[in-house]
Amino acid sequence: MASPTRTARLQAEDHRHLWHPFTQQREWEQEPPLIIERGRGVYLEDTDGHRYLDGVSSLWVNLHGHRKGELDRALVAQLKKIAHSTLLGLANVPSIELARRLVALAPRGLTRVFYSDDGSTAVEVALKMAYQYWQLRGGPDTSKTRFLHLGQAYHGDTLGAVSVGGIPLFHERFKPLLFSTYEAHAPYCYRCPLDLTYPKCRVACADAVEDVLTQHHQSIAALVVEPMLLAAGGMITMPPGYLSKLRRLCTRYRVLLIADEVATGFGRTGRMFACEHEGVKPDLMTVSKGLTGGYLPLAATLTTERIYRAFLGRYEEFKTFFHGHSYTGNPLGCAVALANLDIFARERTLRQLQSKIAALRRLLRPLGEHPHVGDIRQLGFLVGIELVRDRATKQPYLLIERIGMGVAAEARRLGLIIRPLGNVIVLMPPLSTTMKELRQMVEIVTTAIRAVTSASTPG
Numbered sequence: 060m061a062s063p064t065r066t067a068r069l070q071a072e073d074h075r076h077l078w079h080p081f082t083q084q085r086e087w088e089q090e091p092p093l094i095i096e097r098g099r100g101v102y103l104e105d106t107d108g109h110r111y112l113d114g115v116s117s118l119w120v121n122l123h124g125h126r127k128g129e130l131d132r133a134l135v136a137q138l139k140k141i142a143h144s145t146l147l148g149l150a151n152v153p154s155i156e157l158a159r160r161l162v163a164l165a166p167r168g169l170t171r172v173f174y175s176d177d178g179s180t181a182v183e184v185a186l187k188m189a190y191q192y193w194q195l196r197g198g199p200d201t202s203k204t205r206f207l208h209l210g211q212a213y214h215g216d217t218l219g220a221v222s223v224g225g226i227p228l229f230h231e232r233f234k235p236l237l238f239s240t241y242e243a244h245a246p247y248c249y250r251c252p253l254d255l256t257y258p259k260c261r262v263a264c265a266d267a268v269e270d271v272l273t274q275h276h277q278s279i280a281a282l283v284v285e286p287m288l289l290a291a292g293g294m295i296t297m298p299p300g301y302l303s304k305l306r307r308l309c310t311r312y313r314v315l316l317i318a319d320e321v322a323t324g325f326g327r328t329g330r331m332f333a334c335e336h337e338g339v340k341p342d343l344m345t346v347s348k349g350l351t352g353g354y355l356p357l358a359a360t361l362t363t364e365r366i367y368r369a370f371l372g373r374y375e376e377f378k379t380f381f382h383g384h385s386y387t388g389n390p391l392g393c394a395v396a397l398a399n400l401d402i403f404a405r406e407r408t409l410r411q412l413q414s415k416i417a418a419l420r421r422l423l424r425p426l427g428e429h430p431h432v433g434d435i436r437q438l439g440f441l442v443g444i445e446l447v448r449d450r451a452t453k454q455p456y457l458l459i460e461r462i463g464m465g466v467a468a469e470a471r472r473l474g475l476i477i478r479p480l481g482n483v484i485v486l487m488p489p490l491s492t493t494m495k496e497l498r499q500m501v502e503i504v505t506t507a508i509r510a511v512t513s514a515s516t517p518g
């Protein structure tokens with residue numbers, strides 16, 4: 060265990076040299092940071108030996124827990140062969156084996172795998188592929204240069220991904236740098252923009268997408284969507300039938316469907332991929348986060364043979380997809396991803412998960428009665444608890460009240476790491492979380508919500 064002086068030194072050096080993502084550094088510098096040094100199972104351990112439950116899977120990436128033996132061993136075994144070799148002009152063993160496995164698992168029709176480094180780059184690849192596909196087809200299809208996305212969408216932080224984002228707080232400032240897109244409102248049932256109830260709303264929400272497609276399909280290359288659940292936008296679950304309707308619309312209007320499974324892929328929703336809930340076969344699919352079980356940054360964009368073939372030609376036709384990254388197809392990442400998929404098969408992760416998903420729903424139910432809980436949204440092991448000032452009117456808390464941040468701080472004091480999205484408390488446990496650990500997590504979240512909302516209620 061480290062001495063407190065070591066922790067203090069590290070904290071001071073963090074303050075002096077680091078710039079943390081999505082963080083107001085002025086405030087960060089005023090508080091000593093919690094520094095994680097170890098992890099085991101669903102627990103994180105700081106430099107002073109204090110343990111915390113990892114309630115957000117280390118930002119939505121971890122699946123089977125930390126220090127998972129098989130994953131550790133797969134990395135070491137690969138390390139003894141080679142850490143990295145490029146895919147530009149060469150092939151490597153783990154990237155080939157992983158591509159075959161991914162194709163076998165993915166929705167039918169996705170037969171080609173293009174590797175990149177993280178969710179954002181996987182989305183960039185999908186956007187550029189979709190765009191170039193229509194350019195290569197030639198004729199009137201060359202006018203298909205634009206993208207359609209949903210409000211509240213989040214697809215990453217690189218500029219292409221930000222262009223197809225729909226979260227004003229994150230994306231608005233960069234507008235002058237972005238390409239213009241079409242946006243249809245999100246199917247945010249709790250705060251229905253049309254004031255309708257299910258199932259009418261499902262039709263109306265999809266109508267909003269269809270309206271854009273009817274008017275502009277000649278100029279739209281692809282619809283980009285987070286299947287079944289808009290994650291960073293507030294864990295917004297889609298009404299049943301909505302995603303499959305989008306698929307049908309894309310087919311009807313000759314618009315490619317890009318399913319961004321970066322957050323939802325690899326079991327998080329209770330199925331291997333969220334598209335499976337409605338039997339949807341996208342034209343392009345992006346994966347990252349859980350791909351390596353949360354061990355290393357690796358991503359892939361999968362696509363169909365039809366799209367792949369459009370890029371084939373004589374060298375001098377320059378139909379080539381001119382895109383790639385230094386670490387594309389990194390053997391360490393691919394080796395650990397293969398071991399991750401092996402665990403799914405050997406431990407029957409998805410089957411084991413089903414009863415835990417049901418238990419999580421049961422555990423959360425009492426929280427639904429709390430006067431400041433407006434909505435609990437759950438899809439598999441993805442949970443968003445929307446806190447409101449007034450349950451009857453759904454009046455939200457102001458962002459500057461920092462209710463979500465307050466709950467996360469209180470949860471941390473009680474031994475659980477979570478990270479909110481504004482007023483939405485996110486709980487996203489690793490798939491390996493036991494019933495006992497789930498119960499502990501929900502108990503802490505409940506206690507923290509009670510403490511913080513009662514302190515914030517006037518009178």
Ligand SMILES: Cc1ncc(COP(=O)(O)O)c(C=O)c1O
Pocket residue numbers: 177178179180182213214215216285290291319320321322323347348
């Ligand atoms: C749906 C979705 N797409 C893309 C991304 C971006 O992934 P990354 O942070 O690895 O770039 C995220 C990240 O949360 C995401 O949720």
